[in-house]
Amino acid sequence: MDLTIRKAAIGIFIGFLAILAEKARADRYCPKCNFPIPTFRLPRTFREFFWGDWRCPECSTWFSRTGRTLSE
Numbered sequence: 008m009d010l011t012i013r014k015a016a017i018g019i020f021i022g023f024l025a026i027l028a029e030k031a032r033a034d035r036y037c038p039k040c041n042f043p044i045p046t047f048r049l050p051r052t053f054r055e056f057f058w059g060d061w062r063c064p065e066c067s068t069w070f071s072r073t074g075r076t077l078s079e
């Protein structure tokens with residue numbers, strides 16, 4: 008493979024990762040009160056660990072991994 012093409016491929020790959028990281032970070036806000044959620048939060052329950060659900064520490068609303076509000 009030509010060196011220039013390889014460099015371009017690496018650049019595209021890094022750009023792709025940056026877009027993914029930005030998207031993941033944008034999802035780390037409470038949909039209800041916009042409280043920023045830490046990327047690495049310690050799961051307090053088995054459900055949080057297993058499903059990735061989380062409770063907003065600010066407004067105490069349960070959310071699923073995808074950001075949907077969960078009914079209790």
Ligand SMILES: [Zn+2]
Pocket residue numbers: 037038039040041042063064065066067068
């Ligand atoms: Zn909240």
